[in-house]
Amino acid sequence: MEPVSSNFIACKAPIFQKLTDDQLQEIHFASLEILERTGVILELQEAVDMLKKAGAFVSDGNRVRIPSHLVEWALRTVPKRVVFCDQEGNRCMPLEGNKSFFGTGSDCLNILDHKTGKRRKAKISDVVDAIKVCDALPNIDFVMSTFLPWDLPQETIHIHQMAVMLSNTKKPIFFVTPEFEGFAECVEMAEIVAGGAAELRRNPFIGCYINLSADLRHNASSIRKVLYMAEKGLPTSYTPTGNRGAMAPVTVAGAQAHMAAGNLTGLVLSQIKREGAPFIFGGWGLLMDMKTQVIPYAPPEMQGVGAAQAHYYGLPFFGLSGCSDSKVLDGQATAEAALTLMADILSGANLIHDLGYLESGLTGSLALLVFCDEIIGWIRRFMGEIEVNRETLALDVIDDVGPDGHFIDCDHTFRHFRKDWYPNLIDRQNYEGWLASGSKTLNDRANEKVDEILNRPRPGHLPKEINQKIGVLVDRIMEK
Numbered sequence: 001m002e003p004v005s006s007n008f009i010a011c012k013a014p015i016f017q018k019l020t021d022d023q024l025q026e027i028h029f030a031s032l033e034i035l036e037r038t039g040v041i042l043e044l045q046e047a048v049d050m051l052k053k054a055g056a057f058v059s060d061g062n063r064v065r066i067p068s069h070l071v072e073w074a075l076r077t078v079p080k081r082v083v084f085c086d087q088e089g090n091r092c093m094p095l096e097g098n099k100s101f102f103g104t105g106s107d108c109l110n111i112l113d114h115k116t117g118k119r120r121k122a123k124i125s126d127v128v129d130a131i132k133v134c135d136a137l138p139n140i141d142f143v144m145s146t147f148l149p150w151d152l153p154q155e156t157i158h159i160h161q162m163a164v165m166l167s168n169t170k171k172p173i174f175f176v177t178p179e180f181e182g183f184a185e186c187v188e189m190a191e192i193v194a195g196g197a198a199e200l201r202r203n204p205f206i207g208c209y210i211n212l213s214a215d216l217r218h219n220a221s222s223i224r225k226v227l228y229m230a231e232k233g234l235p236t237s238y239t240p241t242g243n244r245g246a247m248a249p250v251t252v253a254g255a256q257a258h259m260a261a262g263n264l265t266g267l268v269l270s271q272i273k274r275e276g277a278p279f280i281f282g283g284w285g286l287l288m289d290m291k292t293q294v295i296p297y298a299p300p301e302m303q304g305v306g307a308a309q310a311h312y313y314g315l316p317f318f319g320l321s322g323c324s325d326s327k328v329l330d331g332q333a334t335a336e337a338a339l340t341l342m343a344d345i346l347s348g349a350n351l352i353h354d355l356g357y358l359e360s361g362l363t364g365s366l367a368l369l370v371f372c373d374e375i376i377g378w379i380r381r382f383m384g385e386i387e388v389n390r391e392t393l394a395l396d397v398i399d400d401v402g403p404d405g406h407f408i409d410c411d412h413t414f415r416h417f418r419k420d421w422y423p424n425l426i427d428r429q430n431y432e433g434w435l436a437s438g439s440k441t442l443n444d445r446a447n448e449k450v451d452e453i454l455n456r457p458r459p460g461h462l463p464k465e466i467n468q469k470i471g472v473l474v475d476r477i478m479e480k
Contacts, residue, residue, distance in 0.1 A: 015098055016346040017311075018304035023253075024312040030257035031264060032068045034216070039065035040265050044220040047227070050272050071264050074271040080314040082235050082278045084142065084172040085203040087193055087461070093141055093172050095280065095316035098348030102322065102341075102376055103142035104134060105354035106161075106176040106209060108364035111147060112328065114447040119327070119363055122147035124157075126364075127164050129454055133366050135169035136453045139376035142172040144209070144353060146364050155181070159477050162186040163470055166193055170461055173206045174237070174353065180224045183208075185477055187232065192469045193462065197232065207235035207280070209318070209353075214247055215240040215262035223269065230270040230277035237318040237351070238266030239282030243295055244302075246288040256305050259283035280351060281310035282318035297323045297360050298336035304347035311348060319349030322372040323357035329367050329443050333358060337368060338375045345379055367446035370453075374425045381421035392416075425449060 019027070042048050042062050052058045057065040081096035093101050111122045130146035145161035152160055158177040165173045166189055173190070177183045187206070194200035208229050210222050222238070229236040240262035242248040248258040263283055270277045285302040286295050297320070310317035321340030326332040337355075344352050354361070356369030397412045407413050425445045427434060434440075440448075460467070 015348050016304060016343075017308050018347065019308045021312070024308060027253060027257050027260065027309060028312065030253075031260040032071060034257060034261040035066040035071065035264065036068060037065070038216065038261075039063050040262070041217045042223060042265075043218060044223040047218075047223045047269055050269065054268075054272055066265065066268060070268050074264070074268045075313055077271045077275045078267060078279050078315065079276060082207075082280060082316050083204075084207065084235070085205045086172060087166075087170040087205050089199075089203040091203070095350040098311075098350075100319075100345050100349055100352055101141035102352050102355055102372070103140060103174065104130060104144045104146045104369060105323075105357055105361070105364070106144040106146065106174070107148045108146060108357065108362060109148055109150075110359070110363040112358060112363050112365040112367070114365070114367045114450045117328075119359075121150040122364070123151045124149040124160055124164070127161055128168060130364070130366060130369075131165055131168040132458065133369060133450060133453050135171060135458075136456070137370065137373040139373045139380065140171070140355070140369075142174060142351070143169050144174045145176065146356070154178075156478060158182055159185060159474055162189050163474055166190065166470065167460060167462055167467065168458075174209050174351075175206060176209050176211070177225070178221075180221045180228075182477060183225055184228065185473060187228070187234070189470050189473055192473070193466055201233040204234055204278075207237065210236060210238045210266070212238070212240045212262060212266075215242050215258045218262070218265060222266075226266050226270055227273045230273040233274060233277060235278040235280060236266075236270065237280040237282045238263060238270070239318055242283050242285045244285050244287045245290065246295075248285065250287070252285065252301055252305060255285040255302070256283075256309060259285055259306075260309055279315065280318050281313060281315040282306070284320050294325075294360055296325045297354065297357060298325055298340050300339075300343075303340065303343040307344070307347035307349045310350075316350040317348070319344040319347075319352040320354045321349070321352050322355030322369075322375075323361070324368070325358075325360045327359050327363070329358070329365055329371070329446065333365075333368055334371060334442065337372055341372065341375055342379060345383065366450045367443065370446045370449045371425060371442065374423060378421060378423070378426075 042064050048062050051064050083091050084093035086092050110119050111126050112119050126147045127145050134140045134143045159182050162175055175186050190206045191197050191200050210225050226236050226238050240259045242255050242259035244250045244255040248255040267279050270279050283306050287299050307317045321344040322337050324333040324336035355372040356365050358365050
């Protein structure tokens with residue numbers, strides 16, 4: 001087994017912290033008050049019974065008020081780090097401290113076709129292309145399905161998405177299902193690849209993203225998912241939506257306390273089901289724009305708030321950035337993608353998803369995804385340490401060259417110039433060189449990069465017998 005990968009960004013001191021420790025404590029206390037005073041509605045009797053047995057107060061059948069001591073107990077028992085592996089068991093993605101890792105999202109309805117420049121409904125072939133692009137990009141650490149294909153039965157698309165992800169990359173996978181039906185089969189497919197349930201639990205390469213539609217009302221499907229993953233000992237991000245001004249208070253502090261109450265409910269359930277089950281904190285408090293009634297993906301107000309709360313608890317954080325509210329790959333898209341990535345990284349978000357999203361999460365762009373990979377490379381170099389020693393200060397070299405010399409032919413230059421970051425998409429030519437190379441825009445270069453990746457020959461990595469077992473499982477589900 002190989003050692004943990006070093007392909008991550010870790011913030012050097014000082015880390016940007018949006019809130020003070022005292023403010024975070026106040027938000028935590030407010031979340032505890034919400035859970036004790038207001039409570040949550042749980043639409044699964046098993047969860048109601050579990051919490052009642054543990055000491056929660058139940059009224060009106062399924063309104064549950066959770067005492068503070070249960071939350072504090074769960075925060076003590078939950079692991080403070082989660083390590084993901086690739087499909088070969090190599091520990092490659094340690095969610096700990098301020099280390100950041102990057103991936104796509106799961107459910108864009110549309111794709112901005114890089115060949116035509118037109119927005120259209122997504123197909124299963126687009127999911128395949130997205131995973132191939134993710135697999136090839138060096139700064140994309142994990143994958144999600146990116147698109148919701150319209151050319152398959154909607155009740156089984158998640159099964160096909162999971163099969164595509166397992167077959168087209170070795171990178172860690174975060175999967176999503178609309179309901180609980182088919183959820184266990186997605187886990188079963190991963191267990192087939194891992195060589196059994198115990199092996200997958202020991203070296204997990206999948207996690208589940210559970211996106212709640214409301215902070216204080218938890219639907220049965222979401223609860224069943226978190227309980228199933230906890231029982232399996234597999235990582236889960238239980239993430240309330242918390243849209244400010246709509247499903248949560250419009251104020252940042254109120255929205256964060258509201259969302260945290262929903263998140264902590266999932267945490268308590270997971271720890272009651274299996275003490276020590278891995279759990280990833282999430283929630284972004286996106287604002288409902290009162291002018292347009294749209295939920296924008298790249299506003300500044302909540303950037304860094306969720307990560308600060310997660311770090312206060314000592315938990316990994318599921319971030320959201322590398323996305324835009326623009327409808328096309330333009331200046332707004334690239335600016336918002338870069339700004340949100342920088343904000344998430346400086347805040348120490350651990351698992352950063354939705355790279356390549358446009359139109360407030362309705363459309364995905366492989367060209368924007370490629371651009372995000374470039375930006376992450378830039379930020380990784382920016383966040384890197386500067387080496388200061390006798391060799392890098394180069395005093396002897398400076399003295400040898402003297403005031404009137406140059407460094408272009410120095411051995412010292414030859415030894416070190418490759419350590420600088422060199423872009424793939426960002427243009428650094430002079431004007432004449434840019435004209436001679438076709439006057440290509442960033443959009444042109446990103447589209448060409450997508451095509452270049454998709455045209456590469458890619459032999460499958462799964463053994464034939466594993467592919468056959470997955471195929472049998474998919475066929476069994478389709479026949480139901």
